[in-house]
Amino acid sequence: MVSLQNIAYSYRRGKPVLDGLSLTLAPGRIYGLLGRNGTGKSTLLYQMAGLLFPQSGSCTVFGFTPMRREPAFLQQVYVVPEAFVLPDLSSGAYIRLNAPFYPTFDHALCSSILQQFGIGEAGRLNRLSHGQQKQFQIAFAIATGAKLLLLDEPTNGLDIPSKQQFRKVVAGSLRNDQVMVISTHQVRDLDSLIDDVLILDQGRIVLQAPVSRITERLVFRKVKERAESGKPLYAEEALGGFAVIARNTTDESSRLDMELLFNAALSGETSILPILQD
Numbered sequence: 001m002v003s004l005q006n007i008a009y010s011y012r013r014g015k016p017v018l019d020g021l022s023l024t025l026a027p028g029r030i031y032g033l034l035g036r037n038g039t040g041k042s043t044l045l046y047q048m049a050g051l052l053f054p055q056s057g058s059c060t061v062f063g064f065t066p067m068r069r070e071p072a073f074l075q076q077v078y079v080v081p082e083a084f085v086l087p088d089l090s091s092g093a094y095i096r097l098n099a100p101f102y103p104t105f106d107h108a109l110c111s112s113i114l115q116q117f118g119i120g121e122a123g124r125l126n127r128l129s130h131g132q133q134k135q136f137q138i139a140f141a142i143a144t145g146a147k148l149l150l151l152d153e154p155t156n157g158l159d160i161p162s163k164q165q166f167r168k169v170v171a172g173s174l175r176n177d178q179v180m181v182i183s184t185h186q187v188r189d190l191d192s193l194i195d196d197v198l199i200l201d202q203g204r205i206v207l208q209a210p211v212s213r214i215t216e217r218l219v220f221r222k223v224k225e226r227a228e229s230g231k232p233l234y235a236e237e238a239l240g241g242f243a244v245i246a247r248n249t250t251d252e253s254s255r256l257d258m259e260l261l262f263n264a265a266l267s268g269e270t271s272i273l274p275i276l277q278d
């Protein structure tokens, strides 16, 4: 269990990035952390990882306080940062040097994911392309078996087949005692991968809801005329008509349009968020 209570954090005085943020994450789930550029998604991930310390409030991760940075905690958390530099080492040498920090590291799983990404025979890591370096980092992260996996914009730099591969690898490898948080502002990349949506805005989580609850209570439709959907809760122009969100009053089954939900949640439209509350 990951629990953040009333966290505040600012880099510069008077400019809070996190401002009274509370959040609880359960094992066995993949959370999609969405937010505009610069809203504080990375800052939030770093609080959970013990890389930044809350200025007020409390954070606990599987019973540990991340800011204490105890070795037993650090073995159980892995962050793939948005930007990183890999050393001038072969993948095998990198794994031999770094895997021992993670007692649950699974070498067979690491090789299998690297194969799936098509970089099984990777040469020197610093000579791989940016996208391939990202794939290597994702494979290493999953293979650590860490109970908290934090992926910051993991699909940035991946081409379309690699994004599909990423979704397949992640969906197929999470154990039910692990929590994964994937931050992105490219909301479509998380389609059909995540269990729960988290939206961060103005220092707080403005929406936390399982995808199942969202599609139970709301319907997402494409219509030619705005009026076709009765009185939608939210509508925006889309190719050939409108994309709309309406209340699901007839157990209609529709596919979550994450981008539309994200736009609706941040549009100032106040009727949608209360409908999705627990």
Ligand SMILES: Nc1ncnc2c1ncn2[C@@H]1O[C@H](COP(=O)(O)OP(=O)(O)OP(=O)(O)O)[C@@H](O)[C@H]1O
Binding pocket: 011, 012, 017, 035, 036, 037, 038, 039, 040, 041, 042, 043, 044, 082, 184, 185
């Ligand atoms: N080291 C730093 N010093 C000062 N300000 C910072 C620092 N790191 C981030 N910020 C500021 O904090 C805010 C949140 O940044 P953060 O990187 O957490 O956002 P983000 O949601 O991850 O953004 P993006 O989607 O663009 O990656 C931004 O306004 C950013 O300029």
